[in-house]
Amino acid sequence: MPARALLLVTLFHELALKGNNRRLFIQTALRNIRQSLSDTPAHCHFVPPMSVRIHAPQELTDTLLQRLRQVIGIDYISPALWTAPSWDALVEAVDLMMHRQPPFASFAVRCKRTDKRFPLTSAELERRLGSYIQQRTGARVELDMPERTFYVRLLADGFYVAVERIPGLGGLPVGVSGRVLALLSGGIDSPVAAWRMMLRGCVVDFVHFHSFPLVSTRSQEKAQALVELLTQYQYRSRLLLVSIADFQRHAVALAPAGYRVVLYRRFMYRVAERLAQQHGAMALVTGESLGQVSSQTLENLATIDAATSLPVLRPLIGMSKQEIIAQARQLGTYELSIQPDEDCCSLFVARHSITRSHRQTVEAFEERLPLEDLLQQTLEQVKLLEYRFPPAPARFAGPSAAAATPATATPSGPEPRGSAS
Numbered sequence: 001m002p003a004r005a006l007l008l009v010t011l012f013h014e015l016a017l018k019g020n021n022r023r024l025f026i027q028t029a030l031r032n033i034r035q036s037l038s039d040t041p042a043h044c045h046f047v048p049p050m051s052v053r054i055h056a057p058q059e060l061t062d063t064l065l066q067r068l069r070q071v072i073g074i075d076y077i078s079p080a081l082w083t084a085p086s087w088d089a090l091v092e093a094v095d096l097m098m099h100r101q102p103p104f105a106s107f108a109v110r111c112k113r114t115d116k117r118f119p120l121t122s123a124e125l126e127r128r129l130g131s132y133i134q135q136r137t138g139a140r141v142e143l144d145m146p147e148r149t150f151y152v153r154l155l156a157d158g159f160y161v162a163v164e165r166i167p168g169l170g171g172l173p174v175g176v177s178g179r180v181l182a183l184l185s186g187g188i189d190s191p192v193a194a195w196r197m198m199l200r201g202c203v204v205d206f207v208h209f210h211s212f213p214l215v216s217t218r219s220q221e222k223a224q225a226l227v228e229l230l231t232q233y234q235y236r237s238r239l240l241l242v243s244i245a246d247f248q249r250h251a252v253a254l255a256p257a258g259y260r261v262v263l264y265r266r267f268m269y270r271v272a273e274r275l276a277q278q279h280g281a282m283a284l285v286t287g288e289s290l291g292q293v294s295s296q297t298l299e300n301l302a303t304i305d306a307a308t309s310l311p312v313l314r315p316l317i318g319m320s321k322q323e324i325i326a327q328a329r330q331l332g333t334y335e336l337s338i339q340p341d342e343d344c345c346s347l348f349v350a351r352h353s354i355t356r357s358h359r360q361t362v363e364a365f366e367e368r369l370p371l372e373d374l375l376q377q378t379l380e381q382v383k384l385l386e387y388r389f390p391p392a393p394a395r396f397a398g399p400s401a402a403a404a405t406p407a408t409a410t411p412s413g414p415e416p417r418g419s420a421s
């Protein structure tokens with residue numbers, strides 16, 4: 001029989017605070033963990049109150065860890081040994097764990113007895129195991145900076161012994177907070193903003209506005225690549241591709257260049273609001289950060305916000321560009337975002353847009369536009385792409401199977417990409 005690995009996943013402590021919602025939160029976390037491993041032969045079992053035990057073939061351990069590090073709602077992951085809840089079985093597991101480790105000069109034992117039926121307390125277990133390990137190895141106990149830490153958890157189904165705690169992402173499981181619609185440009189900020197909302201439990205739909213056929217399809221391709229990457233955190237995504245070229249042609253004829261970015265944005269919000277209603281999203285999300293560029297002053301944000309009655313969530317509003325870039329690098333979106341493209345907002349605009357727009361002035365321009373007709377025409381041409389992770393329905397085909405792939409495309413989408421489909 002091939003060697004089996006066991007991973008103990010501990011869910012994020014924030015979930016423990018959720019009172020009556022705790023069940024829903026845990027079920028959602030468990031469903032997401034199962035989905036993230038759905039193309040592998042891994043088996044997941046919930047262990048009360050806040051853990052998940054995962055069994056899989058040993059050779060998949062690295063792949064499983066890589067996937068689990070991307071599951072939102074996990075505190076940490078430990079490759080572990082699992083034994084019956086008896087002292088003898090525990091000592092046997094500790095022996096085996098020591099045998100697998102390189103020698104160490106100092107160590108600590110950290111016990112947590114969640115199942116109180118076992119007669120020894122956590123502190124007694126720590127002391128007894130400490131002296132046992134000391135006798136076997138000659139290593140000294142060192143609580144502050146030990147070379148090796150033995151983590152022992154006693155849960156309802158037995159002891160778990162581990163020497164590693166691999167940090168998870170934390171956050172609330174994707175799905176517990178409802179659906180939002182993120183405005184995704186090809187830039188650095190908006191993918192980070194969308195991801196931060198996923199970390200707060202939102203399922204994120206995406207809308208990307210472009211000016212095709214006035215410019216190339218580059219920005220659309222970037223948006224697709226970004227959604228493909230972000231789907232690894234939420235397993236299913238929808239991307240709506242919307243041309244605002246018609247609106248731009250009209251706006252250019254009416255409004256001075258300095259006002260156009262604000263006008264484009266207000267039109268985007270109007271379209272996004274309709275799309276949010278169609279798809280069940282309760283709020284819009286943008287990557288705006290106060291003062292970052294001229295369209296992101298308080299005055300302009302207020303003028304833009306007035307175009308929608310939906311809440312506009314701006315998770316990056318208080319972050320500096322450096323902080324946002326650091327997150328984008330961590331997330332892996334940075335390299336995609338810095339590829340050159342032709343952003344629709346830079347079409348026909350002034351080098352310096354106005355920083356203090358007045359809502360009344362902007363509304364006066366809009367009154368001269370056939371706004372409702374333009375909205376309808378724009379909405380009729382929306383393209384929907386759907387993405388899944390892991391790519392269904394192929395069985396696990398090794399680590400290269402990790403990219404999300406578009407699952408369906410309506411009315412006409414790209415050929416499915418990625419190695420496993």
Ligand code: ATP
Nearest residue numbers: 183184185187188189190207208209286287288295
């Ligand atoms: P980003 O790096 O996200 O593009 P930015 O610093 O370039 O942000 P702006 O171009 O002013 O800022 O855009 C502000 C926000 O408006 C973006 O974060 C995004 O949410 C939304 N947005 C801008 N352009 C588009 C677009 N073409 N499609 C969808 N949303 C957009």
Ligand code: MG
Nearest residue numbers: 185186187343
């Ligand atoms: Mg941009």
